Amino acid sequence: xxxxxxxxxxxGLPDRDLGELPTSDKRFPDGxxxxxEIPSVEGPVAFHAVLEAAKEHxxxxxxxxxxxxxxxxxxxxxxxxxxxxxxxDIEVCLFVGPRAxxxxxxxxxxxxxxVAAGVLRGADQLxxxxxxxxxxxxxxxxxxxxxxxxxxWVLGRMREAGELPEDLEFKASVSFPTANPATARLLxxxxxxxxxxxxxxxxxxxxAIRQAVNVPLDVYVEGADDFGGAVRxxxxxxxxxxxxxxxxxxxxxxxxGIYPSxxxxxxxxxxxxxxxxxxxxxxxxxxxxxxxxAKASP
Numbered sequence: 001x002x003x004x005x006x007x008x009x010x011x012g013l014p015d016r017d018l019g020e021l022p023t024s025d026k027r028f029p030d031g032x033x034x035x036x037e038i039p040s041v042e043g044p045v046a047f048h049a050v051l052e053a054a055k056e057h058x059x060x061x062x063x064x065x066x067x068x069x070x071x072x073x074x075x076x077x078x079x080x081x082x083x084x085x086x087x088x089d090i091e092v093c094l095f096v097g098p099r100a101x102x103x104x105x106x107x108x109x110x111x112x113x114x115v116a117a118g119v120l121r122g123a124d125q126l127x128x129x130x131x132x133x134x135x136x137x138x139x140x141x142x143x144x145x146x147x148x149x150x151x152x153w154v155l156g157r158m159r160e161a162g163e164l165p166e167d168l169e170f171k172a173s174v175s176f177p178t179a180n181p182a183t184a185r186l187l188x189x190x191x192x193x194x195x196x197x198x199x200x201x202x203x204x205x206x207x208a209i210r211q212a213v214n215v216p217l218d219v220y221v222e223g224a225d226d227f228g229g230a231v232r233x234x235x236x237x238x239x240x241x242x243x244x245x246x247x248x249x250x251x252x253x254x255x256x257g258i259y260p261s262x263x264x265x266x267x268x269x270x271x272x273x274x275x276x277x278x279x280x281x282x283x284x285x286x287x288x289x290x291x292x293x294a295k296a297s298p
Contacts, residue, residue, distance in 0.1 A: 008182075011182075011185075012185075012212070013181045013182060013185060013211075013212050014181055014208040014211045014212060016208070017202070017204040017205050017207070017208050018204050018207035018208050018211065019204045021203055021204065021207055021238065021241075021242050022207060022211075022242070023241050023242065024207075024210050024241070024242055024243060024244040024245075026210070026214060026244055026245055027244060027245050027295075028216065028245040028297050030297050030298060031295065031297075032245065032295055032296050032297030032298065033240050033241075033244035033245060033246070033294055033295045033296070034240045034244060034245070034246050034247070034248055034287075034294060034295075034296055034297070035062035035063060035216075035245075035246075035247050035248070035296065035297045036059065036060060036061050036062050036063075036247070036248055036250075036280050036284070036296075037061075037062065037063040037064070037065060037218060037247040037248065037249045037250075038050050038061055038063075038064050038065075038249075038250060038273065038276045038277060038280065039064075039065045039067065039249055039250075039251050039276070040065070040066070040067050040251060040258065040259075040269075040272065040273070040276070041064040041065065041066055041273055042066055042067070042068050042258060042261035042265075042269045042273075043066070043073065043077055043081070043261065043269070044077055044080040044081055044084065045266060045269070045270060046269045046270050046273040047064060047080075047081055047084050047092075047273075048084070049270045049271075049273045049274050050064060050273050050274070050276075050277055051084070051088060052274070053273070053274040053277035053278065054277050056277075057277055057278060057280070057281035058281070059277055059280050059281050059284060060296065061088075061090055061277070061280075062090060062091060062247070062297055063090060063091040063092075063093060063143075063247060064085070064090055064091070064092060064093070065093040065094070065095070065145055065171070066081075066092075066093070066094045066095055066145075067095050067145075067258075067259045067261075068095065068097075068258075068259050068260040068261045068262075069094070069095050069096060069097025069098070069099070069132065069260065070094045070095070070096065070097050070132040070133070070135060070136045070141075070144075071097025071098065071128075071132050072097060072260050072261070072262070073094070075139055078094070078136060078139045078140075078141060079139050079140060081094075082139065082140040082141055083140075091142075091143050091169070092141065092142075092143060093143035093144065093145050093169070093171050094136055094141055094143070094144060094145065095144075095145040095147075095173070096120075096129045096132050096133060096144060096145065096146055096147070096148075096151065097128075097129070097132045098120060098125050098128040098129045098132065099117060099118050099119070099120065099147065099148075099175075100116050100117055100118065100119045100120070100121050100125075101114075101117035101118070102260070103121050103125065105121055115177070117175060118147030118148060118173055118175035118176060119147065119148045120148045120150065120151055126148075126150060126151060126154070129148065129151050130151065130154060130155065130158075133155060133164065133168075134164070137164055137165055137168060142165060142167055142168055142169060143168070143169040143171060144168065144169070144170060144171065145171045145173050146170055146171065146172060146173060146176075146192075147172070147173035147175040147176045148176075149176070149187075149190070152170060152172070152187070152190050152191065152192065153190055155168075155170060155191070156170070156190050156191030159191065160191075169193045169194065170191055170192045170193050170194075171192070171193070171194045171195075171196065171218070172187050172192045172194070172195045172196055173196055174196035174197075174198065174199065174218075174220070174227065176196070177198055178195050178196065178197050178198070178209070179197070179198050179201065179205075180205075180208075180209070181208050181209050181211065181212035181213075182212070184197075184209045184212050184213045185212050185213055187213075188213045188214070188215050192215060193215055193216075194215055194216045194217075194218055194247065195209075195213065195215055195216070195217055195218060196217075196218040196249075197209060197217055197218065197219060198227075199219075199220040199223035199227050199228055199230045200223075200228055200230050203235065203238055203239070203242055206219070206239070206242060206243050207242045207243070210242060210243050210244075216245040216246060216247055217243045217245075217246050217247070218246070218247040218249055219239055219243060219246055219247065219248060219249060220232075220249045220250075220251065221233060221235075221236055221239070221248050221249060221250055221279075221283050222250055222251055222252060222253060222279055222283075223251060223253070224251050224252070224253070224255065224257075225253055225254065225255070226257060229253040231253060233282065233283050233286050234286065234290075236248065236283050236286055236287045236290075236291075237286070237287055237290040237291035237294065240287060240291060240294045241291065241294070248280070248283060248284075250276045250277075250279040250280040250283060251272075251276055251279075252272065252275055252276060252279060255272050255275075256268055256272075258272070
């Protein structure tokens with residue numbers, strides 16, 4: 001294995017998982033080690049619920065993300081979410097709508113085929129996915145959630161060519177398993193500005209990915225059941241120390257799936273949004289208890 005480890009090192013990648021858990025000296029541009037993200041905020045009504053809960057629990061929210069896709073929001077809903085984000089200084093990140101899981105193909109319905117759920121099938125669906133981003137940007141959106149590597153490559157080229165806003169953020173979805181340093185580096189090279197990592201990576205594995213890239217890592221403190229449902233609240237201090245800059249993400253176990261969302265699931269979407277903020281308050285209290293020097297983005 002020595003030659004392989006040496007070659008990885010020559011590429012600027014760690015050659016092993018970092019069991020010593022080195023403290024990351026990387027930071028967000030404002031000097032913060034961590035930010036808070038509330039995922040699955042499915043529209044303006046759920047966004048208002050997050051804001052109300054954040055005020056109640058005194059939690060600073062830095063980003064909200066959505067999973068049902070840009071294509072299932074009206075222009076007015078997107079504009080409302082963008083406006084709320086600007087008003088409260090919260091990044092609004094919306095998922096690309098088309099995906100294999102909702103297409104006519106059968107592979108993703110099979111146990112071994114589910115890994116392809118987030119990809120775009122064929123050239124037409126690639127076009128649809130790009131059009132989703134173009135439409136969002138025209139309505140003021142500046143952060144999109146992507147799970148297809150080809151689409152990411154095209155979007156990066158479009159941003160470079162001026163076809164998309166130069167300040168557009170690309171967030172790699174947890175549906176795109178970024179489970180090792182080389183994959184993380186590839187995504188960074190393709191223009192990703194923040195990377196969701198799998199919910200079950202160890203601290204040592206997370207530290208190795210952190211060493212390989214400079215972009216923020218997005219880490220689920222509590223994961224949804226359909227991704228394994230890890231619950232890692234006592235690890236928050238070490239996650240912040242080792243993975244900074246890091247977005248701490250809070251969803252819930254034992255909660256119904258809401259993708260694709262809509263008015264038929266409005267009560268569930270709103271109530272789960274509120275509970276995610278409560279979970280964040282619990283997590284941040286634990287961070288304060290065990291790592292008082294941790295620095296949040298202002």
